[in-house]
Structure formats: structure tokens, C-alpha cells
Amino acid sequence: MKKRFYKNLVVAIVEGLEQIFHYSWQADDVVGKLLKSNSKWGSRDRRFIASSIYETVRWYRLYYEIYGKKPATKEDWWHILAISWTLEDIELPDWEIYKDTDVEAILTKAEEVKKTRKFRESIPDWLDNAGSMELGEEWDATMHALNQPARVCLRVNTLKTTRQKLQKALAKENVETTVYDDVALLLNKRQKVTHTKCYQKGLFEVQDVSSQEVAAFLDVKPYMHVVDACAGAGGKSLHLAALMEDKGKLTALDIIEKKLKELNKRAHRAGAYLVHTKLIDDPSVVRNLSHTADRLLLDVPCSGLGVLRRNPDSKWKLTPDFAYHLKKIQQDILQDYSNICKVGGKMVYATCSILPSENELQVQEFLDSKKGKDFKFLEQKTILPQDEGFDGFYMALLERIS
Secondary structure (H helix, E strand, O other): OOOOOOOHHHHHHHHHHHHHHHHOOOOHHHHHHHHHOOOOOHHHHHHHHHHHHHHHHOHHHHHHHOOOOOOOOOOOHHHHHHHHHHHHHOOOOHHHHHHOOOHHHHHHHHHHHHHHHHHOOOOHHHHHHHHHHHHOHHHHHHHHHHHOOOEEEEEEOOOOHHHHHHHHHHHOOOOOOEEOOEEEEEEEOOOOOOOHHHOOOOOEEEEOOOHHHHHHHOOOOOOEEOOOOOOOOHHHHHHHHHHHHOOOOOEEOOOOHHHHHHHHHHHHHOOOOOOEEOOOHHHHHOOOOOOOOEEEEOOOOOOOHOOOOOOOOOHOOOOOHHHHHHHHHHHHHHHHHHHHHEEEEEEEEEEOOOOHHHHHHHHHHOOOOOOHHEEEEEEEEEHHHHHHOOOOOEEEEEOOOO
């Protein structure tokens, strides 16, 4: 297959990869800045840059195992890209740097390397060991699914529209979608949607189907007091507000003020006026909410292994030590924030992780603790990425009984 190659595009790709792997910049930030850096690049050039960077990040280990070493110089990255394009059956350009590239040798080495799972699925040793230990026979299918491109999913904002009306309105803006479930829409092709009038009017949010299940799992009703204690920028808060029909009170907490400011903007756009944000800048913020919530959502910080297809660079930044630290944070949040839930109220513990050590084992540890004795386990749901082709998620529903 022949593709158009311009050296200035490859220079930009190499620059981006160095920023991601040598300076630990976030891939999304790197790609965004690169695409804004040259107004002369057309849409095809931009797609080429973005896809080349993301695919190289995703398959980084596979490529460097074929290459024989981790890339350390610009020249190394050019050769890593040659491996990438060769495996995609793209004919290499007739450039001096590629004159000695042996395509057949690359394909032969790739066939041999792919016999080993951690190389084939392009993951660090420690992650392969952890996943295999915790998920057993499911691990192969899980990692394979996490390396597939993510679908772009939209959550219909039922405060402002219906699924049928939104689908028609998007079609008028040349955004074609397919219905999934009652209120979710899937883009038929990957394209930017945040510039559309529908988005600016607050008719939808970009949110994975699995993530959309969390708010519904909490079983909220209008006129309740609901607390989203780890709200971030508020994707689930806005969904909860819609399920509550914008009636009642929704308190959105977080430790990062910037995220809450973004949530306020999104809530205004969505017409979710029951949302009240509050920065956790002192332990008293949580204490003052004790026994006030009919429903409590603890969407805790986690490894994010269930969303690797969207954030492939995170598997290279995550370390065993940090993963262990996250588990301590998760249990601390359960212990410290669970008291927000009133007697007779319900609490959901949720993560976008696929590892039982972050999920059901954390819930069990909480239930076995002194504070956990006040709660009764009701049900749980585990979503693996191979189940429906969406993100991996976990959620557990507990009721406060005393």
C-alpha cells in the first residue's frame, strides 16, 4: 500500500514521540499541541500525524522488540516508524535513512516476537504478570480487546433532548450515528464533535457506554441529595443530574479546583442547575457532609487499565509502586468518605480498572472493616473490554444499614 509521506510530518511525529517517552508528556496533550503548530497541514496530514503517534505508543513494546532495543535517538524513532508502517503493509518512502531497511527481516522478526504475549500485546512485564495472576484465562482476551481502537460514544442529555431528536440534529451537521441502548449513540466514523452546534447547546456529552452505566447503577431519584465525591470534570455528575431530572441537589466534590471549574461550565451548558461544586481543601468539607447523602458515588482514582485503548501511553507511565499507592488511596476514600451516606442511603464504589485487587477485593476489605460493618453489600457489576467492546469498568452497590 502506498501512502503520501512528507518528511516534515515525520519530523513532527518523532518530536511528539520523544516528548511522550523521554519527557513523560501526556499523549493527548502532545498530539493536540502538534496539530495546532502548523496551520498549513490539511486534514489528511493531521490524521496521519495523530494516528502514527497513537499507534506507535500503543505498540511501543512490540516495535522495539522487533527493532532490538528501546529507541534513544531521533534516528531510532525513524526506524521504529519504519517497523510500524511495514507491519501496516505501507510501502516505505525512498529516503536515504530507509535505504538499508530489510522489510522481510522485519516481518520475520515480528512473526517470532508475537509468539510471546507481553510482546504481542505490547505491555510491560509487571502488567502482564499482574493481569495474568488476577484475571487468569480472561487476560489474553482482555489485553487483545484493549488494543483495539475505541468507539466514540455519546450520552444523550435527556434534560434537553431525546435520542431521536439528537440523532436527526447531528445528521444535519454531517455526524452520522448508530443507536446503542436507549440513550447512547455511537459515531459511525471517528470525527471531532465538540465543535458542533448540538454539543455547544449541551445536547450530548462524549462518554463511553460502560461509563454511562455507573450513574444508572446508583439508582438515583428526583429530589434526592446525591454526592459525587470524586467528581473530576463531572461526566458522571452530569449524567446523575439528568437521571434526577434536575430536581434535588447534587454536590460534586474534588481535590482539584481546575476540574471543578470545568464541571461548572459543563453543567451550565447541560442545563444541570442542581449541581453544586465544592473543593475538598480541608478534611472538614467531608466531615460536614456526614449522614447527608441519599446516594453517594465514589468513582475513585485507579490504574485506568480498563481504558487503555483510549490512553495507551498510561501503560508505560504506570508503575507497580504507583499501582500499589493507588490501592491505598482507594481504601482511604472508602473509609473516609463513606460516612457521607445517610442510614438507608446507597453508595456505589466504581473504578475504570479491570483488576480485582482494585475492585471487589477493595470492597470486601471495606466491608470487613469497622466502618464497613455499617453497610450491606447489594450487588456488583464487572465489565471487561471484550464483553461488549467498550471500556472496562467495575461498580459495587452498597446500602448503609446503621
